[in-house]
Amino acid sequence: xxxxxxxxxxxxxxxxxxxxxxxxxxxxxxxxxxxxxxxxxxxxxxxxxxxxxxxxxxxxxxxxxxxxxxxxxxxxxxxxxxxxxxxxxxxxxxxxxxxxxxxxxxxxxxxxxxxxxxxxxxxxxxxxxxxxxxxxxxxxxxxxxxxxxxxxxxxxxxxxxxxxxxxxxxxxxxxxxxxxxxxxxxxxxxxxxxxxxxxxxxxxxxxxxxxxxxxxxxxxxxxxxxxxxxxxxxxxxxxxxxxxxxxxxxxxxxxxxxxxxxxxx
Amino acid sequence: xxxxxxxxxxxxxxxxxxxxxxxxxxxxxxxxxxxxxxxxxxxxxxxxxxxxxxxxxxxxxxxxxxxxxxxxxxxxxxxxxxxxxxxxxxxxxxxxxxxxxxxxxxxxxxxxxxxxxxxxxxxxxxxxxxxxxxxxxxxxxxxxxxxxxxxxxxxxxxxxxxxxxxxxxxxxxxxxxxxxxxxxxxxxxxxxxxxxxxxxxxxxxxxxxxxxxxxxxxxxxxxxxxxxxxxxxxxxxxxxxxxxxxxxxxxxxxxxxxxxxxxxx
DNA sequence: CAGTGGTCTAGACCACACT
DNA sequence: GTGTGGTCTAGACCACTGC
Numbered sequence: 001x002x003x004x005x006x007x008x009x010x011x012x013x014x015x016x017x018x019x020x021x022x023x024x025x026x027x028x029x030x031x032x033x034x035x036x037x038x039x040x041x042x043x044x045x046x047x048x049x050x051x052x053x054x055x056x057x058x059x060x061x062x063x064x065x066x067x068x069x070x071x072x073x074x075x076x077x078x079x080x081x082x083x084x085x086x087x088x089x090x091x092x093x094x095x096x097x098x099x100x101x102x103x104x105x106x107x108x109x110x111x112x113x114x115x116x117x118x119x120x121x122x123x124x125x126x127x128x129x130x131x132x133x134x135x136x137x138x139x140x141x142x143x144x145x146x147x148x149x150x151x152x153x154x155x156x157x158x159x160x161x162x163x164x165x166x167x168x169x170x171x172x173x174x175x176x177x178x179x180x181x182x183x184x185x186x187x188x189x190x191x192x193x194x195x196x197x198x199x200x201x202x203x204x205x206x207x208x209x210x211x212x213x214x215x216x217x218x219x220x221x222x223x224x225x226x227x228x229x230x231x232x233x234x235x236x237x238x239x240x241x242x243x244x245x246x247x248x249x250x251x252x253x254x255x256x257x258x259x260x261x262x263x264x265x
Numbered sequence: 266x267x268x269x270x271x272x273x274x275x276x277x278x279x280x281x282x283x284x285x286x287x288x289x290x291x292x293x294x295x296x297x298x299x300x301x302x303x304x305x306x307x308x309x310x311x312x313x314x315x316x317x318x319x320x321x322x323x324x325x326x327x328x329x330x331x332x333x334x335x336x337x338x339x340x341x342x343x344x345x346x347x348x349x350x351x352x353x354x355x356x357x358x359x360x361x362x363x364x365x366x367x368x369x370x371x372x373x374x375x376x377x378x379x380x381x382x383x384x385x386x387x388x389x390x391x392x393x394x395x396x397x398x399x400x401x402x403x404x405x406x407x408x409x410x411x412x413x414x415x416x417x418x419x420x421x422x423x424x425x426x427x428x429x430x431x432x433x434x435x436x437x438x439x440x441x442x443x444x445x446x447x448x449x450x451x452x453x454x455x456x457x458x459x460x461x462x463x464x465x466x467x468x469x470x471x472x473x474x475x476x477x478x479x480x481x482x483x484x485x486x487x488x489x490x491x492x493x494x495x496x497x498x499x500x501x502x503x504x505x506x507x508x509x510x511x512x513x514x515x516x517x518x519x520x521x522x523x524x525x526x527x528x529x530x
Numbered sequence: 531c532a533g534t535g536g537t538c539t540a541g542a543c544c545a546c547a548c549t
Numbered sequence: 550g551t552g553t554g555g556t557c558t559a560g561a562c563c564a565c566t567g568c
Contacts, residue, residue, distance in 0.1 A: 295555075295556055295557090296556075296557070297556075297557085331557080331558090332557065332558045332559070333558090333559090334556095334557065334558065334559085335556080335557060335558080338556085338557090352565090352566090353564070353565050353566080354564075354565035354566035354567080355565080355566060355567085356566095
């Protein structure tokens with residue numbers, strides 16, 4: 001395992017790996033990975049907030065006592081993971097869901113014709129929002145214990161007046177104290193941007209499990225469709241920094257004029 | 266626009282952009298992008314085949330009269346796009362769907378419990394495989410003209426004996442002359458690996474549109490489910506090099522014991 | 531051992547944005 | 550012009566693979 005020459009007078013080489021001395025894996029870690037970890041730590045601790053710029057490559061290189069190229073490689077990876085955003089001539093910025101360019105990055109439902117951006121944001125109607133105790137499956141998804149406090153919300157999203165998405169959302173109670181239906185309904189912009197601003201929680205990545213299902217009577221009523229209408233069931237777990245799960249979301253998507261779009265590579 | 270110093274005696278700087286002289290966009294293209302284009306061209310023309318190694322970074326640097334670092338950056342991007350695969354100490358290889366590591370990379374349907382790899386490959390039953398004329402929508406998807414020859418196939422994939430996927434596949438007739446039902450059913454390994462080996466067609470990326478639907482009588486019979494069973498409709502267009510569409514695939518997935526898995530970032 | 535990709539440095543210059 | 554990220558080079562050394 002290499003170590004960072006934070007207090008050394010001279011930039012150092014990685015101090016070589018464990019070799020055959022122990023039974024543990026060598027676990028060689030390149031310098032730029034360690035730098036990446038340190039930057040990640042600063043992001044996590046809120047040293048730089050979403051939308052703000054981080055120090056220049058030269059400054060970071062000086063701070064960490066490494067060359068610009070090494071800092072550069074660390075930032076490259078963080079930018080590839082959508083944690084940072086580089087803008088030539090301006091600087092490097094902490095990514096945010098408020099950014100116009102990548103707004104609604106996690107919403108893959110697209111209208112069959114035309115551009116998603118043209119359609120504009122959905123009309124949101126919050127059915128319910130309250131503090132409850134986590135059921136076993138919700139607790140498991142959010143890495144909590146059964147019975148821990150969670151905020152539970154249900155809302156309907158409509159496009160051009162047509163109810164299209166029915167969403168149930170669960171959030172850890174400790175991180176989202178005081179979340180109201182009003183916030184979920186009336187915040188201008190992506191919900192995840194509101195989470196950043198009001199609760200300091202930045203969603204970094206998510207996993208979705210998708211199925212085809214038929215709605216129960218309640219769900220059909222909420223979406224104003226017959227119960228025989230097949231719907232897309234989308235279960236999402238969203239994670240903050242360090243793979244900590246911070247949201248469970250179960251969506252039902254009406255897919256007669258929309259589709260879920262995915263790119264494979 | 267910079268140009269490559271292929272015959273120069275000295276490594277060159279990019280020859281600067283157009284400046285304000287013309288009305289055309291400057292279209293500055295960094296050296297490594299040009300190198301990337303040349304490597305791409307060699308891949309496309311089959312100079313190096315799937316699974317083979319390409320020349321070392323040093324050799325390519327010599328061939329293109331640039332530094333190793335520049336070649337490196339070009340290869341980095343191609344590796345990130347899954348066109349090449351780097352293996353430390355061994356070399357850089359042309360990616361292939363036959364690779365154990367990334368087999369069935371485009372199949373996102375996973376069993377609800379356990380690992381996909383454990384389940385093993387599906388049993389394939391080919392219902393139909395014949396040469397037909399392209400309908401308007403198939404032609405559009407494959408960038409052909411209506412009436413052009415296409416190979417059309419239908420097959421059912423079963424896991425542990427349970428029919429789970431019904432697939433209709435369309436392929437450009439000119440590139441897949443002589444494709445048989447036997448090949449589609451009995452080739453050991455991913456179908457896309459067979460396409461590479463027998464037809465020299467490598468699928469590089471794909472786009473999918475997903476909906477929830479109810480099957481018609483025929484489809485329900487093929488999957489041995491009631492007609493009221495909601496199914497995932499997955500329409501895929503797969504592309505070779507240079508964004509040329511080479512396959513249209515319409516799948517119906519049974520999602521009672523499986524789900525479509527997606528990662529968002 | 532030689533050859534491959536992987537890391538790190540140092541320095542030069544280019545493209546872009548702001549002032 | 551100044552400062553930012555972006556490109557390119559040259560050279561050194563490290564880690565991994567296979568002869």
